Amino acid sequence: MADTRIKDAEPPALLKLQVNEPHAVAGHAVEGKAPAAIREFLNKRGSGAAGDGAFGALVLACALSILGIVVLILFVLIQQSKLSLHAFGLKFFITSAWDPVMGDFGALPFIYGTLVTSFLALCIAVPLALCVAIFIMEICPKPLRGPVAFLTELLAAIPSVVYGLWAVFVLVPIMRDHLGPFLVKFFGWTGLFSGTNFGEGLLTASIILSIMILPVISSITREVMGAVPVSQKEGVLALGATRWEMIRIAVLRNARVGIVGGVILGLGRALGETMAVTMVIGNHPDIAKSLFAPGYTLASVIANEFTEATGDLYLSALIEIGLALFLVTVVVNTIARLLVWFVTRNSAREAR
Amino acid sequence: MSTNSQLRPNRANVLRRSASNHLVTAISVLGTLLVLVPLIAILVYLVYKGASSLNVAFFTHTPKPVGESGGGMANSIVGSSIILLLASLIGIPVGILGGVYLAEYGAGKTLGAGIRFVADVLNGVPSIVMGIAGYALIVVHQRHFSALAAGVTLAIMMVPTVTRTTEEMLMTVPHAIREAAYGLGVPRWRMILSISLRTAAPGIITGCMLAFARVAGETAPLLFTAFGSSFWPHNLNEPMAALPLQIFVYAMSPYDEWHRLAWAGSLVLITLIMVSVGLVRYVTSRGRLKGGH
CATH class of the missing domain: 1.10.3720.10 (MetI-like)
Known part of the structure; x- marks a missing residue:
């Protein structure tokens, strides 16, 4: 609809109209030379087609560059990891050897570390993000709403390396001296908190990750909660529901697909988060059951070992890890975007 | 008569619903506070540590x-x-x-x-x-x-x-x-x-x-x-x-x-x-x- 309206007003169509006009205007020649002058001016001026063509090509090239970038990244990553792809094949992702000296590489410990930290981070962040979103959208008094939303957005503006710095000097000591012993005392029986607690490890990395992905999840959740039609909420309230019942029945049920999309988007962020995790996870390629044990993630092994990788195979193995990370995050983000798009599209249609 | 008793609110039910409403409100407020704590902790600690270390030589x-x-x-x-x-x-x-x-x-x-x-x-x-x-x-x-x-x-x-x-x-x-x-x-x-x-x-x-x-x-x-x-x-x-x-x-x-x-x-x-x-x-x-x- 909008598109055709622009097209109707396009200069070429406009010009044609003006040029055809004189047949009609010629009838009352009493008016004098004005139409002829306009006509002459328009003919002399040219249609601007050359400029339009050049500009159109320029913006198209810039837009296509985005597609180009993605294809180019995929191409160079495959090209640079060819050595490792040939040497190990799919076995690369299910073996746990990581021996640069012997030239034997397997990514399993890193996949394990990434999955565990991302999963734990989601477990911590999702309920809190829901609390924040519900608070801001439904409970918060109006004057407080803006500042609280701004503060949670501020969490997203803090760079990863600053989170890492804070985690190294504040969170790690807290884990070592307070939270760790507490967990051992009450949840030691699960076996998840065995071994020596250095403060660094999978659990600390998960906590800092959860703080970092929280703003992503809560802002998407807020967006989809805002897309729920007010009439639905009013309808439920009119039936005598309490506020919580209204949130549960009208808001959360309508927004659930979008919330899942937000959670998956947070997962995508968690899978690829590098600096803060690298600084507190302990960096040791082990598959340990204890959450206190040091670990390694796909992103942090690249960050830590890339510049000191000696030998083509070593470097190629690291780039293959990068390729895997690229593909996984592309898939995860695609799913998330589709879910969010699905929800907001429906609400946009209803609003119209 | 019977419709009247059905319409009359069940007191226990109302209390339960009202309690769960307040509980969820409290949880949500607590959750938000819990999220704001690390943010404020990071910013305050950063200003405290950073400002004491900044000097002309740094720049x-x-x-x-x-x-x-x-x-x-x-x-x-x-x-x-x-x-x-x-x-x-x-x-x-x-x-x-x-x-x-x-x-x-x-x-x-x-x-x-x-x-x-x-x-x-x-x-x-x-x-x-x-x-x-x-x-x-x-x-x-x-x-x-x-x-x-x-x-x-x-x-x-x-x-x-x-x-x-x-x-x-x-x-x-x-x-x-x-x-x-x-x-x-x-x-x-x-x-x-x-x-x-x-x-x-x-x-x-x-x-x-x-x-x-x-x-x-x-x-x-x-x-x-x-x-x-x-x-x-x-x-x-x-x-x-x-x-x-x-x-x-x-x-x-x-x-x-x-x-x-x-x-x-x-x-x-x-x-x-x-x-x-x-x-x-x-x-x-x-x-x-x-x-x-």
């Missing part, structure tokens, strides 16, 4: 070797500025023009929808993968680390953000203004440059600042492109120091003096980012007042 000196006290991060600040300037010079024009395509030419087309989707997905690619891509694209061919590679990598990361915000802002420009311009016989490219882009300018500037703030704190893409250095930057074709990189190196070192510098560097970095985000809010609020739609 004027290059790093000193281990064991000597003093020294600063002047070269990192200059290096970061150069890399960010380069990234903005490449990323912002490409991003804005891409956004113009999506909003003015690609609306309703399959290609437009595809590019929009790919831009969103590219936005979610981890920065460390971008770092490897920058390494494989440029560093491998140059055979040495360079600030140029870092600038291009950050530019690539800026493009999708700038494109999407530009598109969204252009979509808010009313069609009547465009048609008025066409009615005056203005060619399409002139209309876009002097009507669409100018009307949407505050929003587009916001998008650019947000993209800038996002890449300003990025460390992972710089690890294998700019690499870092302890000297003043000389030219784009050599390894260059950058603030986030230097913070990372100092934070992971065992020396107290370097930890002190890492805190000071973080404070400077956060201030830079907060100032750009704050400017964004100022510009947008002004723009909304002026635009009035």
